[in-house]
Every structure is written in C-alpha cells, then in structure tokens.
Amino acid sequence: MNQSRVFHYFDHNATTPVCKEVLEALPELAQAWGNPSSIHWGGRMPKNILRDARKAMADAIHASPLEIVFTSGGSEANNTVLKGLFDYYQTAQFLTPEQRRRTHYMTTTVEHPSIMKAMQHLQSLGARVDYIPVNRQGEIDLQFYQAHLSEETALVSVMMANNETGTLFPIKRMAEMAHAKGALFHTDAVQGFGKIPVDVQELGVDFASFSGHKFYSLKGTGVLYTRKGNNVSSLIHGGGQERHRRGGTENTLGIGALGVVAKRASLIPQKVETLTKLRDYMEKRILSEIEEVTITAGETERLPNTSSLVLNGVDGETMLMSLDIKGYAVSTGAACSSGNPEPSPVLLAMGLTRAEAQNSLRVSLGWDTTQEEVDGFIEALKVVVARLRSLNNNEGDSCHV
Structure with missing residues (x-):
C-alpha cells in the first residue's frame, strides 16, 4: 500500500x-x-x-x-x-x-x-x-x-x-x-x-x-x-x-x-442526525453538479448513511476502480466479475434495468466521516464520471467512422 x-x-x-x-x-x-x-x-x-x-x-x-x-x-x-x-x-x-x-x-x-x-x-x-x-x-x-x-x-x-x-x-x-x-x-x-x-x-x-x-x-x-x-x-x-x-x-x-x-449505543440517535445531514448534503451536491444521476430508493425512508447512485452511461465497476486509485473506497451495486458481468439481484428485483444496475454505485458513510471528506469525494467523482463518459463518447464516435 x-x-x-x-x-x-x-x-x-x-x-x-x-x-x-x-x-x-x-x-x-x-x-x-x-x-x-x-x-x-x-x-x-x-x-x-x-x-x-x-x-x-x-x-x-x-x-x-x-x-x-x-x-x-x-x-x-x-x-x-x-x-x-x-x-x-x-x-x-x-x-x-x-x-x-x-x-x-x-x-x-x-x-x-x-x-x-x-x-x-x-x-x-x-x-x-x-x-x-x-x-x-x-x-x-x-x-x-x-x-x-x-x-x-x-x-x-x-x-x-x-x-x-x-x-x-x-x-x-x-x-x-x-x-x-x-x-x-x-x-x-x-x-x-x-x-x-x-x-x-x-x-x-x-x-x-x-x-x-x-x-x-x-x-x-x-x-x-x-x-x-x-x-x-x-x-x-x-x-x-x-x-x-x-x-x-x-x-x-x-x-x-x-x-x-x-x-456506545446511546450515541446512535446523535449519529443518525449527523449522518442524515451529511448524506443529504452529499446527494444534493451530486445531483446538482453531475448530470444524469438518480438516487435509488431516494423517495423512501432509508438508513441515514446510505446512498445508491445510478450514474447513466458509466460502468459501476470502472467507477469503483477509478475512485480507488484516487483513494476513495466505495462499493458497486453490481456484483461483477471480469468478462461476466452480473448485475445486483437486489437492484434487478426492484425493477431497475440491467444497464441501470451496472451503472450503480453505493456510498455508505460512517460515524467519523467528515464534510471535508465528502467534498473531496464529490470532486473526485466529478472528474471520474466526466473522464469515463468522454471515453465512452469517443468509443461511440469511432464505431461510426
């Protein structure tokens, strides 16, 4: 390391x-x-x-x-x-x-x-x-x-x-x-x-x-x-x-x-409030600063620390690896193996398409996560998504030459 x-x-x-x-x-x-x-x-x-x-x-x-x-x-x-x-x-x-x-x-x-x-x-x-x-x-x-x-x-x-x-x-x-x-x-x-x-x-x-x-x-x-x-x-x-x-x-x-x-269970109610505010802040910034993003189950009552994102046109596993290089550990909504992608059964059971499931990213915050870290993550995600979408567009253009 x-x-x-x-x-x-x-x-x-x-x-x-x-x-x-x-x-x-x-x-x-x-x-x-x-x-x-x-x-x-x-x-x-x-x-x-x-x-x-x-x-x-x-x-x-x-x-x-x-x-x-x-x-x-x-x-x-x-x-x-x-x-x-x-x-x-x-x-x-x-x-x-x-x-x-x-x-x-x-x-x-x-x-x-x-x-x-x-x-x-x-x-x-x-x-x-x-x-x-x-x-x-x-x-x-x-x-x-x-x-x-x-x-x-x-x-x-x-x-x-x-x-x-x-x-x-x-x-x-x-x-x-x-x-x-x-x-x-x-x-x-x-x-x-x-x-x-x-x-x-x-x-x-x-x-x-x-x-x-x-x-x-x-x-x-x-x-x-x-x-x-x-x-x-x-x-x-x-x-x-x-x-x-x-x-x-x-x-x-x-x-x-x-x-x-x-x-330490007595601390949980306080952590719920803090994490909810931090998650909502993160989601608001992502939705306003990155195009074509949706929050899976965003309209339901959720854990205060969890965001499941669908970023259209960007493979979740590729996002995960790109963010890992930048030092951010996240999870993908698709349990994929090289050459044999299998989208998450959970997301498919919810009615998401295979493409949506494969374009998913799960972000789960913890008790010690700070707003500074969240800001850094959002900036890294913006760079990764822009680069991967650009690569995808270029590949699509070359197919029509």
Whole structure:
C-alpha cells in the first residue's frame, strides 16, 4: 500500500473500522485466555467478559441477557433461525398438530444471500417459500404479504434495512401481521444496529440477527436475539455453551469487543442526525453538479448513511476502480466479475434495468466521516464520471467512422 496516499473510506455497509475504544480494550481482553466454561480461576475473567458483554448488548437492543446468543456473525444467526426453526417443527416432541402444519416460510426478493440461500435449502427439504416483491423504490408489497400469510406460515424473515439501497422496512407492522396468523417473525438487523436505534420490544420481533463488524467491532462475532419462550434446534451441536443453543467455546476476545461497542449505543440517535445531514448534503451536491444521476430508493425512508447512485452511461465497476486509485473506497451495486458481468439481484428485483444496475454505485458513510471528506469525494467523482463518459463518447464516435 502506498503510504504517501490519503485514503478515505465510504463503504461502511460492507464493514466498519474498529473503533478506538475497542483497540484500547484489546490488550486487556486478550489476557483473558482461559476457557469461560472452566470453574477454576482461569475461567473467571473470560466468564465475566461474556456476562458483561451479554448485558451490554441486551441493554442496547432492549432485551434480556438470557435472550442473547453469541454467534460467529450475522450469517450464522440467520441460518440458526431459519434452519433451526424448520428442524424444530419437524423433529421436536410434544408439538401441537397446528405447529406441525406450519411448513410455510416468507421473505423478500431483496434479502442478504444468507437468508436467500437458507430459504432455498428449506425448499429442498420440502418447505413452501413465498418471496415478497418490492417496487422500484424498494418498498414491500404489503398486499402480497397479507394475501400469502396463513395459519400454515411458520416464520417470516425480513431485513430491517437493505444493505444496497438503505431502504427501511416496516418491521413492526409486518411482525404484527405475522403474529395475527400465529407465525413467528425474524429480522436481519445486521445493517440496522449502529446506524439507527434498534428496540426489539418496540418492534415486536421474535428473532433478530446482528454482526459485530457492522458496528465498529471485530469480525467473527455476532448476536442472535431470541425472544424468551421461542425454541429452535441448535445449528452447531457441541457442549452446553450459550444455554445449549450454540455449541463451541466462545470467542471471548470478539465478544468482549462487541460488548465495548454495545455500550456506545446511546450515541446512535446523535449519529443518525449527523449522518442524515451529511448524506443529504452529499446527494444534493451530486445531483446538482453531475448530470444524469438518480438516487435509488431516494423517495423512501432509508438508513441515514446510505446512498445508491445510478450514474447513466458509466460502468459501476470502472467507477469503483477509478475512485480507488484516487483513494476513495466505495462499493458497486453490481456484483461483477471480469468478462461476466452480473448485475445486483437486489437492484434487478426492484425493477431497475440491467444497464441501470451496472451503472450503480453505493456510498455508505460512517460515524467519523467528515464534510471535508465528502467534498473531496464529490470532486473526485466529478472528474471520474466526466473522464469515463468522454471515453465512452469517443468509443461511440469511432464505431461510426
């Protein structure tokens, strides 16, 4: 890496930098090398770290510590809910006939792959799955949802916020609708926590997934909130860790770090206000200073830090690489590989054309992003877009010679 260059990070929906509070706590956390399950002196400090982190995370989302299960991340938490509930309804003793009939699952067409692929797995095992469509603004078709909910629905899983567009979904209302049919409700809140306040009691959800590296902690640690009284089979069988809900010796270092950032949750409302103003400022400048740009889902309620841009006539992956050369890290709305471009399934599900999806760029701000950085990014984007459009025009002219 060229140390003389200045780097600016605008991809906080992919992962976040580790905050200084965690970095400062790591040396002490690393000294707690014992096994938390040991009853001798070596296990006491790790056990205390787990207890403190569990309480901090529970307080942050308004849950009970007993409702917190530590996992390796959001994908494991998501898989635990979907596969664990399906298995429980198939194998558990003493289920009612009504519970055994619940083989129907619902999710949206714009979920994270860990949900989509888990749902496809359930379908291969005999489950019936309905995928709720969204419109061009990313808004869920609630009429479709209501029409397909039934007394056979076991679980509805809908993300709190879309990772590409930032669209926020009506989780509380959808959970109420699911409960009216006797179904359980799960939300993948990985993109929510750290960007907006999350209160699982207010939302009324039965399960929620979180990931530490999405809110300024370490990778490899996540959380599954499971409301008291709900049962799912363990995804990982082993010892009695996590009250027999997730086998394996706990990642004390990662869990301790997660507890450190969970204690900062009181800062989120203030950050929401700051990020919203900064994002709106950025979008206003881009729309006024660069031609033929649209904000995907710009008319809906979104995460305060997220902008999904469609810049007509400019390939998103080429923009990404050009901005990277200038020191700006962003993400493209199209998951492309060289020679085989495949536009983002999320953007296509919203009704964008393949060209629009391939001309997309996702910009996601963070707690420490400054207006000076945003101004620099906009200037760099203007130069990149002008150059790429000029190249495209010249290539088009040469074709007509």
